[in-house]
Amino acid sequence: MERPQPPEAVERPRLRRAAAAFTSLMAVAATSLVAGPAATATAQGPCALPRTAAHHSLGLDTWNNAYPRPARSLDAVMIFLSFPDSRPLATTEALVADHFPATSRFYERASYGRFTLRAHPQLRWFAMPQPSTSYGIRRDWEPARRTAYLRDALAAADPEIDFSRYDVVYFVADPDAPGVDSDATKVVNFDRPMRADGTDIKRVVTVFERHPPDRNVLAHETGHVFDLADLYHRPTNDKGDWDTYVGDWDVMGSQFGLAPDFFAWHKWKLGWLDRRQVSCVSPTGTTLLTLDPVAAEPSFGGGGGAGTRLAVVRTGTDSALAIEARAATGNDLHTCTEGVLIYRVRSGKASGGGPVEVVDTHPDSEACWERSVYPPLADAPLEVGETFTVPGERTQVQVADRTSSGAFTVKIAPGG
Template sequence: MPRQQTPGGVDRCSRLRSTGAAFTSLTALAAMSLVAGPAVADSGAGPCALTRTAAHHSLGLDTWNGAYPRPERTLDAVMVFLSFPDHRPTVTPQEVAGDHFPATSEFFERASYGRFRLVPHPQREWATMPRPSTAYGIQRDWAPEDRAAYLRDAVATADVRVDFSRYDVVYFVADPDAPGVDSDATKVVNFDRPIRADGTDLRRIVTVFEQHPPDRNVLAHETGHVFDLPDLYHRPTDGKGDWDTYVGDWDVMGSQFGMAPDLFAWHKWKLGWLEASQVDCVRSGSSMHTLQPLAQTPPTGGTGGTRLAVVRTGSGSAIAVEARGSAGNDGETCTEGVLVYRVRNEPASGGGPIEVLDAHPRTEACWDRSVYPPLADAPLEVGETYTVPGERITIEVADRTPSGAYTVKITT
């Protein structure tokens, strides 16, 4: 992440044996490794859906990577709280759990229009690791052997209390005040080969090293990775410069600090939260589209109307058009309008699979609140027209309806 501003009742010995054997492969751990998985057909994707590639967290959505849980139902998440011999926790597990829930569950409930429910199951007590916090070398770019040692100890420690077969998502939450804990190290660790524990495969674990209180929306971001969503920020190779040049405030996978952090409509399409009828596939010529603001709650019993218009620009790229307004997860936005962005299926997580196109490149907005002011005023307003650079695609915002929807003319 970028940094800017119940016991299961399973016999202890048998459970420790089950996890111990799995850890013989921990040298294969990689925090950002590609986890292969079976393709699951998505017949509702349509002709504008990009093909899923081998890129880590590819934004192709013609099929679903079966190695990841798809958040279209209720998923259960266990929170294991880890303490260390070199520090006695000064906060309770309940207080730390309250840093993240119910806020994270509410974020996803709003983003999914109530189609997905994330249920946390926080453990009631701290589980003490066998070594001091300073022994694990915890940091953002973690040495693989140190990370493997931490996870080996964490799973063995947790396995005494937790039946992993009961959960879809696993959070290991470290004592925020332990001397060796680095808040910059919070991330999802993927396993090249799953760990077998309690008869289930652990393919990834969210390792949380946040301060108390934590960064805003940090667990929503990390949980997004559990659902195969990519990092949308740009990490400078020298560690200097701005991280938010790709998407600015406009998606939590870009920045957990964003003013409008709701997930892009493309992400919601991928996750199954938008139906095919809510995505307009734009053909050649001119066409009119009525786009409902992305974060607006649909009426009871309704789908909420069209949320996304897509123009294919090649075998691996597309232009996406959606409306953003001040509601739901986007309630703190300082600008509203029609947002245009480019999607590509080949770039891996962190490589710019989505880039917001700035309809006002000579101006910026919200310099006191935005994570990247040049993109804070990227959306088109009523009466404005934008031609996509390098493409014969023009987007014109003709009107806004009394309900807040935008009438958009797209010419290709």
């Protein structure tokens, strides 16, 4: 749960349950693609960066078929695991309520109703054969012991669960067992899939959350199931700020963020925005756009996010500037600032390596120090009447107005 204390008083490793995802996964690397020149057009247009071999690459000219794409309804099974050294104190029903329907609602809002995550909790405990302390559960988990845990979990559940019916697998451990470390929640990808019921299980979500859990933690982990990268920065020895890349601005950066809705770039990658809702900015002249806030519900028919949600300035073979509007609505209801957000996207950067970096348009100030995970970026958006030239790119962004419907009128000049 979030604690209302200044960020400097917060123990960052405690807030980053998913930190080991890029250090201890048995990763399934994305298919390597040859990056073309910056002006190369794809079905998504000339601003769609190429997918690269980087783990969870944010390139979106093609989809990595090793992952399920959340452009339709998907089914998730939730399996509860008990251990011989502990008697569960929480009921399975209570643990389900920790995550659902909140996680499904998060995705329904984020996708503008295009995607439904259907949870199928198995309301009983499946007995693990070994004590919880024998598995060495922790954030940076020793691979052999983690593998033993997953094999035992699958063996315990397989006689009663038909895994062929599900797209996503959540293994939820008894949170009160003595060997369970709540920092070990993560997605595990397999070099060689586990096999059950004639189905390859390529990844599972291992849930070790306390009861009640961290806010939005399962939305974050489920994002990895859909090939989204970690957007936080893991500091040396886990000491220091974790949120210097994107702050509060995407659940893949922090499950505690004040504005946790997915970046519009993520929504484009996942198929929730189509090409008509993305403006590829001309490299010359000035482009005038009206941007609907990313988290706002569509104001008219046509499916998906309806109006324009994202402007893109291509800056290199595998890099771009993304420009979108953020407002206090939907998944972003509790944001403490509104305006036009600018961020860099690099499809060659791996998960945890800074594939997205928010541009701080107010570098000499901060906001919401009592609630934000990283106050220096809490006031990153440009407000109406402000103009900013992106350092190193010479692209100038001006927020000219805000319409009565809440959209932002933006002028973008790539030449500065």
